[in-house]
Amino acid sequence: MSTAEMSMADMTSLAAIRVAEPVVRVRNLGKVYGPFDEGSLARTGPGVGTARDSRTGSIVAAWNVNFDVAAGEALGIVGESGSGKSTVLRCIAGDQAATTGDVRFQCHDDGASNILDLDPATRRRLRVDKVSVVYQDAAEGLALGVTAGGNIADPLTAAGWRNFGRIRERAAELLARTEVPLDRMDDIVRNFSGGMRQRVQIARALANNPPILLLDEPTTGLDASVAAGVLDLIRRLLEELDLAVVVVSHDFAVIEMLTQRCIVMQHGRVVEDALTDQLLEDPQHPYSQKLVAAARA
């Protein structure tokens, strides 16, 4: 391990990111686009100021990411665009293949197996009722040409629901919970506003009561008042449901409102992990200080 790597490992001391009974446990998660060697790591990261390896052209999008999430709590991943936060989320969700790492879900195999090693079909099945994702772009999480009810019927039928009446009931219940007017249940999602689409996405994500929820910039791109409403909804749902949640956002307002702990990423590395309150009051890493200062300005 290079000296840069050593200092990185020291920095992610895991003090604030380990919990007793994790529902999600992430260790040494790494994602590199393109070929890489040991030298790639020394040539990238916050110390060098880039995620791009100048020699190979590879992008070290995320490296040595560690955290736990327990039931009933939310962990934030914060950082600027290109810092690797969404990559981490997508590697956990299974949208992208991680280069290296060890990710365990308590709900799969009692945490005995690394889900990164599972075959694609098994991983996709985890998405039915174990882990759900809410994307920034609703088009990624929803079929826009399908009704709101139909979008919720999708995970339900994937989980084996075959009763039309009960699917309708469940969809209506979820839409009520996410404050989508019931008379819009049979409208196609393409005709929905941005905020309403996010609510439908959340309803769909909760369809099979998954223990793990991943939120990727859930309110980015919404206008301020709509974003506040969606954020408020997410916070109430997190209070009511015993979910393990990971929230990716560049917006400290979102992180502050939803999470108890968070990690700060820059150029593909974790530069700080802390309790959210602590981070906002007293950021340690220069990059965190810059981010917090910018958010407070």
Next chain:
Amino acid sequence: MTSIAELTGPPQATPFALLDEESKREIRRALLQAVATPGYQVPFGSREMPVARGWGSGGLQISLAIVGRHDVVKVIDQGDDEGVNAVNLRRLISSSTNTEETTEVNEATIVQSRHRIPEDAMEEDHILVLQVPVPEPLRGVERDMKELARMHAEADYSKMWVSLYEDKVRNGVITQTTGYPCLVAGRYVTATTPIPRWDIPRLHQSEFLTLFGAGREKRVYAIPPHTDVEPLTFDDVPFEVESADGASCRLCGSNESFLVESPGDTPTWACSDTAFCRRRRTK
């Protein structure tokens, strides 16, 4: 090399059943795999036929690949033995093989059909060959071939269920009529195209072998005898076959067969299966 004289001269003797032996073997190998994996679409090297693709070339290739000297062939188009296409295909098969033709199910060994299963019971010594325009049941919900292959491989059919859900929400009923999607042997969702819903219950645990051929799409698939064929439907939305309330055939009076409507000022109904209808009248 073929000379111009050979190409422009009188045609050489056509092989038995039109296709060369290697082609027939290739089709039979695909059919064997199809029978071994009920409902799975097996690719095959669809040949140029003397009929245009989309006019039964898939069914024709299957019939030609399996027909033997002692077979008796019946061909129907929409239940009609006398349809132009049915007559042409039947003549093509019989003239290239010197086999017998028939319009009676109980005399036939191979029944090639477009859109119908004959009303008369088919037994274990019958093979039903269906001409298929669109073999992919998921075509309407997914266009990416790679994704379609994945969905079948993982039996991931939730998109199909969503489309049934949407259909029911929009129209109050599941409107799909012909080509109703069915789960075959509990594994593959399969297009029963192009038969009407009426005929679907007769594929379930049938006595006979059904072979499906799609010439344009280059796929064959099969439903072997004694195989479960379950139309996809919700538990609380029963699968229903077509019915015309109180209607009966204007020719034979049947109200137990699949009837088609003849348009007019006062619409009338007649059996779709003409051989069945004719026999009832001559009894």
